[in-house]
Amino acid sequence: MDCPNHKLLNDYTGDELNPVERMMVREHLVRCQECRSKINELKLIENALRDPIILEPSVNIEKNVMKLLFPQTPSRISLIVLLSLSFALFIALLFVFFDISNNGVLNALQFSGFQTTSFLGTLIRMMTGSFKVIYAFYKIFDAFTRVLTFGLMSIEMLLLILSIPGLIGVRLILRRRDAWHAE
C-alpha cells in the first residue's frame, strides 16, 4: 500500500474508518516511519480537541434568567411581618395622635353617640367602638412586647449571673495550671 493521503490518516485518528480501511492503514503504519510521525501529530491534535477547555461565564447566567422568567413575589411570612409592622405602626400613630385612653374629643363623641339615636349616632358609636377595639389590640400588643422584653432581659440576666462563677472557675483552673508548671 502506498502512503495513505492525509484525509485517510486524519480519519484513522478520528476512528472514522471502516474495519478494512483501518486494518490497511495500521499495516502500513508498521512499515512507514513517516506516516507514523504524521499520525502522532494528528493524534495530538485530535486528543487536544477531545479535551475541550470549558469557559466559565463571569456573570451568573442562571440567576439572571431565573429573575427574568420568575420575578420574585414576596413570601407569605414576609407579608405577614410587613402587615403586622404596619398594624403596629398604625396603632402607635393612633395612640400618639388621639391619645385614645384620655381623649376628650373621643369621650365627647362617645357621649354624643349614646345620646343620639339617628344614623349619625350609630356612625359615632361604630367609630368609637372601633377605636376601643383598636385600643384593646394595642394594649394586648403592648403587654405582649413588655412580657417579651421582660423574658429576654431575665434570660440575659440569668446568663450573666451564671457566667460569673464560670469565669471564676476558669481563672482558678488556669492559676493552678500555671502553679503546676512553675513547680
Add this chain to the structure above:
Amino acid sequence: MMLDDEQKLIKAVLAGDSKSFERLMKVYSRKIYSFVYRMVRDEEVASELVQDFFVKIYTVLHKYNFTYKFSTWAYRICYNLVIDYVRKNQVHIDSLDDDHITHKTLLESNHFVDDKGFETLEKSEMRELIWSSVDKIPLKFRELILLRYLDGLKYEEIADITDLPVGTIKNRIFKAKELLREEIKIHGLPES
C-alpha cells in the same frame, strides 16, 4: 416512551416546576456559554446571547418533541440565535475572522513537521494551543469544530443543527484540523 433525565426535567418544567428549569440550565450553561463565546468572541455579548437562549428555550419548551434528543433541539435554537447575531454584526465578526490565513494554500501543502516539534509540547500546552487556535480559524470551520468537539455532537446531529450535509461537515472538520495544524506550526511551536 422511556424518558432520559433531561426529558424528565422538561416534563417537570412544563408542569410548572421552575427549579427543574434551573437544574436544566445548570446542565447546559457552561457548555453553551463556551460555544457562544468562541463563536462571537465577546464576553458581554456571549452572556447576553446565552441568557436570551435560555429565555427562548423556556418560552418554546412546550413545542419540544420528546421523540428527539433535547440537546440537538436546544443546540439548533442556540446555533440559530448566534448565527442571527453574527449576520447582523457581520463586519465586526468578519474583521476578527483572520483572513490572513490563506487556508487554501495551507491545505494544498502536504508538508508536515518532520522534527519532534509537536511531540515536545506538553499535553496541557497542546490543549491550550489548540483551543486558542480554534478561536482564530474562520467561522464556518470554527462552528463545526465547536459543535463536534466542545459539545460532543455526532455528525448527524450537527447536520440537523446546521442544515449542512454530513459529507460537507466531515470535509470542513478535516480542513479545520488542517488549519489548526498550520496555525500551530506558524504561531505555536516553540523555538528549537
